Amino acid sequence: MLAVLVLPVAAANAQPVPGAFTVAESGQTYATLQDAVNAVGNTRATIRIAPGLYRQCAVQHEGVIIYEAAEPGKVTFAGRSCEGKAAFVLRGTGAEVRGITFSNLAVADGNGAGIRLEKGALNVAYARFENSQQGILTADDPGSRIYITRSTFTGLGTCEHSAGCAHSLYVGNYGSLTVRESRFERGMGGHYVKTRSAEVVIENNSFDDANGKATNYMIDLPAGSTGRIADNWFVQGRDKENYSAFIALGAEDLLHPSDGLAVANNEARFVPGLQRQTVFLADWTGSRIVMKGNKLAAGLKPYEQR
DSSP states (O other): OOOOOOOOHHHHHOOSOTTOEEETTTOOEESSHHHHHHHHOSSEEEEEEOSEEEOOOEEEOSSEEEEEESSTTSEEEESOOBTTTEEEEEOSSEEEEESEEEEOOOOTTSOOEEEEEOSSEEEEESOEEESSSEEEEEOOEEEEEEEEESOEEESOOBOOSTTOOBOSEEEOSEEEEEEESOEEEOOOSBOSEEEOOSEEEEESOEEEOTTOSSBOOSEEETTOOEEEEESOEEEEOSOBSOOSEEEEESOSOOOSOOTTOEEESOEEEEOTTOOOOEEEEEESSOOOOEEESOEEOTTEEEEEEO
């Protein structure tokens, strides 16, 4: 059952909300996020968002915008998607999202997300993505990078729509993806992290599949990647659509080399009472993978070439 977000009735019903969105550089306030984004235009600015539950969405076409909760954890965008895509549709030069929650995002094709990134760089910090079809979904931008830190992805993913599976975090062919000190839990289908990025840094995260339903891999690198997967904590749950591996490398069309990918100092196990035979890293590339220091439960084979 999806969690119910309870906020004061005034905050939930007051749309638009006069003065809720402030462009820090000018001091001007706006009643909708889209008006504030339009006011920034092709410049660089911070939009500071007052606490509340907003049934709004916005599309950024240009510029560099920092979307910042005035009080981290007290700003939520819920239930409204622009262009049939996401609460925030980003295709400017760059964006940063700080301290914002995205909740209950669903669209007809199954790809409803908190953030749809179509081009440009993206930073995400202290954000929460919950009870939606996807957390973050991107297009391809090989010249740009994505950095995510101290964020939570919970109750996300589905494989029940014609567009294919949705995932907690689904990144296309970006130059690099970094995910640090974040939590992935209670997946509802698909993978927890899927990315076609040329380089990945996935460090110090927790992947808790104990309450997942019909989930697949913890990390899927279908196009090949270099970089580092290290110091993460993995627990595989009982209810899996595919439990054949924790991490998959190169299972689809290869776009990038994978020689030198380091998988180090991770801890991986099953939920208490579960015994099964599976693989920590399944590799379709035959690349030179550096694996060391991983602590794996009984029944978990370190590496398998497929």
